[in-house]
Amino acid sequence: MWRCGGRQSLGVLRRLNGGGSSPAQPRVWREKSDDACERALQYQVGEKIHGFTINQVTSVPELFLTAVKLSHDATGARYLHLAREDTNNLFSVQFRTTPMDSTGVPHILEHTVLCGSEKYPCRDPFFKMLNRSLSTFMNAFTASDYTMYPFSTQNPKDFQNLLSVYLDATFFPCLRELDFWQEGWRLEHEDPSDPHSPLIFKGVVFNEMKGAFTDNEKIFSQHLQNKLLPDHTYSVVSGGDPLCIPELSWEQLKQFHATHYHPSNARFFTYGSFPLEQHLKQIHEEALSRFQKIEPSTTVPAQNRWDKPREFQVTCGPDSLARDASKQTTVSVSFLLPEITDTYEGFTLSLLSTLLISGPNSPFYKALIESGLGTDFSPNSGYNGHTKDAYFSIGLQGIEEKDIETVRHLVDRTIDEVVEKGFEDDRIEALLHKMEIQMKHQSTRFGLELTSYIASCWNHDGDPVELLQLGDQLTRFRQCLKENPRYLQEKMEQYFQNNQHKLTLSMKPDEMYYEKQTQMETEKLQQKLESLSEEDKQKIYEKGLELLDQQNNPPDDSCLPALKVSDIEPTMPCTELEVATSAEAVPVQYCAQPTNGMVYFRAFCSLNTLPEELRPYVPLFCSVLTKLGCGILDYREQAQQIDLKTGGMTVSPQVFGDDSDLDAYEQGVLFSSLCLDRNLPDMMHLWSEIFNNPSFEEEEHFKVLVKMVAQELSNGIPDSGHQYAFVRASRTLTSAGDLEETFNGMDQVRLMKRVAEMTDIKPVLRKLPRIKKHLLTCDNMRCSVNATPQQIAPAARELENFLRNVGRSKKELRPVRPHVVEKAVPGHCGGSSDSDGSPMIRKLVTDPTFTPCQMKTHFQLPFPVNYVAESVRTVPYTDPDHASLKILARLMTSKFLHTEIREKGGAYGGGARLSYNGIFTLYSYRDPNSIETLQTFGKAIDWAKSGKFTQQDIDEAKLSVFSAVDGPVAPSDKGMDHFLFGLSDEMKQAHREQLFAVSHDQLTAASHEYLGVGKSTHGLAILGPENVKISKDPSWVIR
């Protein structure tokens, strides 16, 4: 093991340390950061390793990585390794899957391969591995033309375990008929054990897709792709159209696997600091050595170009929250662009597209958004590089049907204007600056981002390495602009003005949309039922029982590899912090980190003095504060400065629970921003202007922003329904719950919808300066800076300037709620707090009279699926029972709720979770059931109380909890638990030890103590369609 790896790294060590330069002391992290890249640079083209041949080795300094391209000799499988000193190592394998019908075959296959394989025949090894591993990410995706299986982990042993399971699942799956039934579709009795109950369609993917198409943005995007690229695989729904899914047979599924999941049609990707040799050896030995090369016929031909533009109209479900039914039409104009494998052209066109639509200075924003005709851009606006031929799309949603022509006309006119006038130099500079930041900013999901970034281009045999060489592309782009000032205008002419492959797509709501869908599903069902013989029906009944039996008797999963609890680090690394007090008496936390030349600045301001009636408007205040202009800058100039000097300035409302008291919380607003080292003075100047002289005058622009916010919120409900249900269910359980609902719940969505439809918006606009007065001062502020060690001192100076400029209120403002508790944040390991304790104080609001109460809310929405949540008030973070409940939530999810809600109930997801502020929630996601799911929650609690779980189950739950607790944290986010929640490393370590110590007895005790009926207060919420049982039950509030 590690044979070749050892040899390589020795050479690197010599090169790094042997240069005669000073010893390791300075730039410790730098040296480390070169190690994996240097090692990979030693490979020679033509070198053969474990059945693979090295084809190319390229250093990509702008992303701090080395790319190694290989191919597998016997099968032709392609392989890309990106060596980078990042411990969050990632693997992915992708197959080109190009279906020619809408039965959802690639999607159902993606689900079914994860139901057991040759070496790991137990059912659902994928979900089981979630509990046997410290993975930081595990998933599978079906795109339009490929299917990808990625995972990541920081532990080398875990990487091998997961790789083994992934290889076996994808190349040697069992694909049993029952798996196909469970995951794809089946006819089954509503109650499988009752042959007299009606036969209906069931299946995980069937329900998932029904849920997916309640999202109008998804409906629009799907039609757009189908109609713009009608000649081949893009004309169908790869995920499956619920009306076509029942046409798929088990035989077809197996056939699709044989022809598509073959090494000759596969692309392997690895990323991170682990040595490549071990990966290659394992992949060759466990999978590829068993295959011979085939010629996969999965190539997508180029789309035939049209000789004249086309036009289509489609329908969707009505927007349940919009009052004005006449303004729910969407229209877009789309243009087919060159193939994405032309990487430089793709790069240019995506930059061009950003210039066209991004921010208030872009031509399409001015022409469309500011026309006031609609609420926001149409879905998929901008450059789309996920299909073989790329496309650009632009339009509006939330318009009146009669304005379709006007929007089309505006699009054409804008294109003509850009062809004529081009772009301002400053905007191009701002865009290139943004690219520089994107390359330097480090996220913890960088491996995943890279594999997603290259997936489409590589899928069609484009060069993934070329795609990563952003530096070269930027240089070439600058050169082109220099040589030809009309460079971008000529592109506009070529691809927009003179392009006949142009599609106008409009979509309007149909009041009967869901009824019609249901009608078609019923007809489909009738058709299926009519063709059944008595014998078939008997078989269906028997198979239903067989599936139920399989679900009730989980097979032995001891064949799966697993980490042990002893593989988890007993202690956590500490984060070095300094907390200092500024001249304005504002505490500032400094955290020195390897940030690649970026500075991250945050400030938190308390809302304690804000009058109650202004609180619902705080989220809106936050959304618009950095977008309305400040000082001498109008909103356009301000946007320009933000783009030129920063990587973003955002403001968000926050409710932070307390670590030791459920009824104490901090309420405030968080200001977050980042910039390159050199731009810090400019960024802090912008913050000064925003704090001191924000403009609240531009009424027209304010209206535009409000509409966009409201549209975004209501579009987000299908994806985040479970969160809205959770917030609502916990609303009456703690004193912070009500504020959560005001800021982040359905109440906020409704308020924003209402504001967006006001004819006179002035009264709302006038509230903003009042909020400002209470919020934007140094009175109740704390700040944090994450930067490289060298930048800490300059940053401190800039920060002093900023705080002096902002200053404190002239007269003292009193807290609105009488009970405010001051709580010092405990010092931190390595930190040197002021001699007399920490200067960081949190001002917590409490309400001694608060009594939790039960509330059941049903939000009626016209979706065919439900989001169900039941929340229970438990204990705060520092209580040892908190640790037990955290493990219990995981245990209930994997050992009970997953089976009952997903496998049997047919919901897309479901489980239990414990929030930091002590709310224990059981939930389901895109669920065909509602009341039944609440009964399942009850059974889950009984199951927990009965203690019918083993030590192995507990250990697995611990692994799963720790994979989240020990998840990687980016340099920009180090120390945030301390800054935001007041948690020191010592407190986190204490919690860690409580987690390790959780025992069987503690788990059953906690279930009895908190979850049982009559023990703690429960709250319930359902988002979903009209429900007869609920409307008959007076204990439910229907909204």
Ligand SMILES: [Zn+2]
């Ligand atoms: Zn799926």
